[in-house]
Amino acid sequence: MRRLVLLAPAVALLAGCGPSTVPGTATPSPPSTSTATAAGTALPPDPQPGATEDCPYLDSEFVADSNGQHVSKVRVSADKPHPACFFYRPDGKVQLTVRVYVGDPKTATALVNKAAPVDTSNPASDPAGWKGGYQSTGDGAVYAVSKGGTAVIATTNQKQSVKARTVVKKAIAALKL
Numbered sequence: 001m002r003r004l005v006l007l008a009p010a011v012a013l014l015a016g017c018g019p020s021t022v023p024g025t026a027t028p029s030p031p032s033t034s035t036a037t038a039a040g041t042a043l044p045p046d047p048q049p050g051a052t053e054d055c056p057y058l059d060s061e062f063v064a065d066s067n068g069q070h071v072s073k074v075r076v077s078a079d080k081p082h083p084a085c086f087f088y089r090p091d092g093k094v095q096l097t098v099r100v101y102v103g104d105p106k107t108a109t110a111l112v113n114k115a116a117p118v119d120t121s122n123p124a125s126d127p128a129g130w131k132g133g134y135q136s137t138g139d140g141a142v143y144a145v146s147k148g149g150t151a152v153i154a155t156t157n158q159k160q161s162v163k164a165r166t167v168v169k170k171a172i173a174a175l176k177l
Contacts, residue, residue, distance in 0.1 A: 043110055047077035047084035047099055055085035057171040058098060066166045067156055069095050082175075094157070098171050101151040105152045108151035115144040115153045118126075124160075127169050134161040143168050150175070 052075050054060075060071040072090045076083040082100040089095040101111050112132040116124070121133030124145050128151075132145035136159055143164035144153040152171050154164040 014147060035061060047079055049075035050078045051076055051087040057174040062170060063096055067096050067158055067163050096156045096167060098167060099153045103149050105149045108146040108149050111151045112144040112146045115142050126165060127172055
């Protein structure tokens, strides 16, 4: 009981320390979860499809065989030197995306955790030495791993994460790091 009595003034004092807004001023917005993590690591923006050209890590035939759908078009992001690759199916919708990040190890890990959160995904460690996660998503599956400052993330419109894992392993093998 004595602890409650001693804490009451502190709680009352702290209650007045929250953010306040002055009439006529803008309300501060919370930090975006898409560009920052709880640890404060700034994440690069999600890649966007750009030019129609071949993927430097994967050919269309391999993706078609691995994902089980014909590839009608490939677009790559403007990210250099490692663009993200977007593989489209004949109806014009994206069937598979592969993102490669090379840079800061904390950012690589944060990108993997954003794609396949530790709390909800299954642990992934393939290929050997790479760590991350995989899980089904609302519209397919994701397989994401990192090693040092490199992250490779594949999302597929198929529910089987093994398809994304196959693509990630091939992309990692093709990278010249």
